[in-house]
Amino acid sequence: MEKFNPKMKKIVKKRAPKPLIEILPTPLFSMLLLLHINQIATYLFLSDKDYANITVNDKQGGTDTCAGRYVYIHSLPSRFNDDLIKNCEAYIELRNKCKYLVNSGFGPRILEGDHNHTTRVLTTETGSWYSTNQFMLEVIFREKMRHYECLTNDSSLSSAVFVPFYAGFDVRRFWGYNVKLRDELSEDLAQWLRERPEWKKMYGRDHFFVTGRVGRDFRRVTDQDLDWGNKLMRLPEFENITMLSIETNSWSNNEFAVPYPTYFHPKSRTEVKRWQRQVKMTRRRHLFSFAGANRPEIRESIRGEIIIQCLASQGRCKFLDCDTSSKDCSDPVKVMEVFQDSVFCLQPPGDTPTRRSTFDSILAGCIPVLFSPDSVYNQYRWYFPKDHTKYSVYISEKDVKIGKVSIENMLAGISEEMILKMRSEVEKIIPKIIYTKPGAVGLEKIQGDAFEIAVARVLKRVQDAMDLTTT
Structure with a gap:
């Protein structure tokens, strides 16, 4: 069995760059501003890795407010996430869920004209109310994670590693099929993680993922085709990884329950x-x-x-x-x-x-x-x-x-x-207990929603594991 390596990586701070307006000639400012706007537009279409590149460049100038809170996102092959929802209509068990994938998993927006009494019930901010399906959390969480303020593309700086695996969509694809087919992608992911250099740091104890299904779906007891779910959480690698799910097994020491998504996703x-x-x-x-x-x-x-x-x-x-x-x-x-x-x-x-x-x-x-x-x-x-x-x-x-x-x-x-x-x-x-709309900044930024509480707790859990091995 592999041994746990508690060795920490030192965080390197960079000097804050001078403001752009101070170092650029005035005639070039408008042109560069236009280029900056174009860069923001492309931001909407970046991969998990590219999101991290942008965020870490913004956050490592001056005082490092992210020390101890950096998260690295694994850039998984698309078969572990995007392909699962891209082919949503291909699977009978998922077809009635596909319509809820819009708006980064929040689902269709509830518009004021949908009901005569919508405004009275949901307040005038109907733009923050969505028909959110209860099983969309892994899609919602991934989008929230992409906007997390302390991302890094340097895994040596990270305190935790996020695995953007759509486990809930995977387990539902082959609900009534043979167990070998149901376990195939989970076993593939376990092998992929083992081969990553980030794995050697804590052998999965600093890794976490989120699922929009209940915990029991991933702890199949037998290999009989009639038995429920897959065996993701019974794989040796996933005995170390933290799973956040909408419901969990209270006896497990690496599963933690986070709130079901509601219909309200405010931005301020x-x-x-x-x-x-x-x-x-x-x-x-x-x-x-x-x-x-x-x-x-x-x-x-x-x-x-x-x-x-x-x-x-x-x-x-x-x-x-x-x-x-x-x-x-x-x-x-x-x-x-x-x-x-x-x-x-x-x-x-x-x-x-x-x-x-x-x-x-x-x-x-x-x-x-x-x-x-x-x-x-x-x-x-x-x-x-x-x-x-x-x-x-x-x-x-x-x-x-x-x-x-x-x-x-x-x-x-x-x-x-x-x-x-x-x-x-x-x-x-x-x-x-709400999952707020990602991307808000400044004084209107919402602190301490369900997402932020979960990430803070994961970071504390990893730090506790570190402390335990060094005492």
């Missing part, structure tokens, strides 16, 4: 604050709501009981039925309207412990009601207060299933003072 602090004010001032007509479908095929599901209690509440609960042909649950405006109208939003487990709906409801300022610790408490520890009673209500699944608890009575018993405190905490969480 002003937009975020305005949205927070809107959800704070919104009049909520329903005590609680549930947006979802029954799961009779899942024996342990409590959704059937939740729907029964909701419908019996005589209007105190709003039920948005996701098991109908109306497609209301795939309409961002209708979903957000229900959540904005509710004080509490019920979030029982579905096919997996967590629901994207949990993050949409928090975005709407609705207090989540959780029925399993694995839904949020045991997973998204980077993003939520340790004391879950500050922002959520917990009701045991077992108590609901055996009819021991009335959800309506329990929620109605919470004081108005406590509700206001919980809503205030939920509003504080909003900036942490």
Whole structure:
């Protein structure tokens, strides 16, 4: 087995260049400005490696504010990312996802004319609202990473290495096919990484990647064709690499959960604050709501009981039925309207412990009601207060299933003072669970969104691994 090499690389600082206007003759300034504009235009079409070249030249002048935060992006062969989405329509399992790839994975923009009440529900900044699919995170994250302020094309300076692999698209391509085909690209990537000089630095412990699927999809236990997913995270190389996913296995030591993408991708602090004010001032007509479908095929599901209690509440609960042909649950405006109208939003487990709906409801300022610790408490520890009673209500699944608890009575018993405190905490969480539009600069730059929190935590994890080997 290869041994871990903790040797650090020294960061070399460069002197700040003189401002362009001081060193150039005035007659040439206009011409060079035009060339600069052309360079910005080509910036939109650069590779991961080219993005790093531009950013590091900007950031290494003067005081090095990026020391300890540099990230190097592997320039992967296109078969590991771009080709997967370029050929999206070729795969049955991916065809209904292809339309959401526009706008760097944010999906189609929600325009004001799409609904008569769009502005009332989503604020006037409709340009920041998108029909974002819940499984697009790896595409979104890669675009955000390309705009990360501390990129470097010199891997010896980097504290972490990003692997822009579209693992979620890969695992879905051959869902029902033989396991050899499902594992082929993962094994190919493992070999490609082993052969890179960057691998020798920490043998993968400084590498990380992001997937828009849940963690279990990459931990197939057997090699039987009927078994679920692929074995990416069971490959020896990936036992060292950090995986960020929308849901993870709580027992794994190299998987970490990051928020599902929501519909809101603002570009400025002003937009975020305005949205927070809107959800704070919104009049909520329903005590609680549930947006979802029954799961009779899942024996342990409590959704059937939740729907029964909701419908019996005589209007105190709003039920948005996701098991109908109306497609209301795939309409961002209708979903957000229900959540904005509710004080509490019920979030029982579905096919997996967590629901994207949990993050949409928090975005709407609705207090989540959780029925399993694995839904949020045991997973998204980077993003939520340790004391879950500050922002959520917990009701045991077992108590609901055996009819021991009335959800309506329990929620109605919470004081108005406590509700206001919980809503205030939920509003504080909003900036942490959104993926903002990349590229904002200056005072309006949004600090501490879901992306920035994830990258900061990865860097700390790598540094902790370094410290552990040097003590």
